[in-house]
Amino acid sequence: MSRQLDIALTVNGERVSERVEPRLNLVDFLRDTLGLTGSHVGCEHGVCGACTVRVNGTIVRGCLMLAVQCDGARVETIEGVSDSGAIADLQEAFTRRNALQCGYCTPGMLLTAQELLARGGLPTREEIREHISGNYCRCTGYHAIVDAIEAVAQQRNGSKA
Amino acid sequence: MKPAPFAYAKARSVEDALRLLREHGEGARLLAGGQSLIATLNMRLSSPAILIDLNEIAALSGIALRDGDVVIGAMTRHAEVQQSDIVASHAPLVAAAMPHVGHAAIRNRGTIGGSIAFADPAAELPACLLALGGRVEIAGATGTRMVAADDYFRGLYETAVGADEVLTAIRLPAATPASRFGFLEFPRRHGDYAMAGLAATARADGASLKDVRLAYFGVGMTPVRARKAEAALAGGDVEAAVTALVSDLDPPDDIQASGAVKRHLAGVLLRRVTAQMDARIESAHDGGKA
Structure with missing residues (x-):
């Protein structure tokens, strides 16, 4: 019954063709099949946000989407987004503000923050907190993460951080 | 955890999905956004034989x-x-x-x-x-x-x-100029399931609310209408409506909160949501004067 299926997609701009079991989650596909271990596996039921990746331009839970559903999709992970330089300022701000300690939540946190920042404008701290509410961090207590995101929003809007 | 094995089929149309459901019977589950279903599969609370994916049906x-x-x-x-x-x-x-x-x-x-x-x-x-x-x-x-x-x-x-x-x-x-609504929930973390919540609608008739519908969530087996409270609120008596909740709702304890806490929150929700609907009546009146 669990016949393997062929899928073809792009991951971080590269074409990928694989044969996968239907039950394989997207994040396990990225980590175990493709070796892209920047996306992390936490709760595996959509609560923690550690597995956050982009599919067709928007962030999703990598544990709540099947690899077979990504046939034809454009998937981006922290590896690709980091290499593109698009979030270099955000990564720098996370480092400067101590917005990470163990780093387990950080890839998901960065992609989630980037989605908010990419809308432009200056989100309030409340809006930042709401947007990252689906991403658990067990180290920082969140204040430093909110600080970092707020600072980047200000920088990108041309005002002083 | 990882899901138990299952087969997978993409439905191309609603007719195709119906055909696949007939073909596979009880073992089939429809896959929509998957944000609840795939979580239950991962936890092996559910193990369908086949998922019928609706995501390609534009x-x-x-x-x-x-x-x-x-x-x-x-x-x-x-x-x-x-x-x-x-x-x-x-x-x-x-x-x-x-x-x-x-x-x-x-x-x-x-x-x-x-x-x-x-x-x-x-x-x-x-x-x-x-x-x-x-x-x-x-x-x-x-x-x-x-x-x-x-x-x-x-x-x-x-x-x-x-x-x-x-x-x-x-x-x-669709809402009309007389439509009023209120919404509030108390979750432990923004975006999580609420300990208790209330979605309400009414029709403004002068300064009073008519056709009140109070739909509570997180307090029972389904979303629950508080019908006695609706009648009391339509009579203009918020505190009587709060009192009526005692017979309208019988919230069980769950992972979010005890039944007693939910019962208390239901009253708080009713007062605040009623204030939301009343405020919208006042602002509508102000708008009329301006």
């Missing part, structure tokens, strides 16, 4: 104003509903509820039809459907039928949708 997605209804296709993602001008203008209760539905990444993937079909008693959208007195469009072998929200929720995760049917759209009566 006809099931979209928002339109039709015959006085806001019609939302079952596969419309929460993020689309949240950003919709039609929803903001004509179904403002849903627009108010949407930021509380899951988290950003969940809303990018989850669908309104999935939420209404899953019918989690603590979810926001089933309660909005009930508060608005909307209808659910269901396709089956013999055609399409409409079920009123009051007849739709049958029990815990049980709805009027049959095992061989597909929920295809939600129809919500």
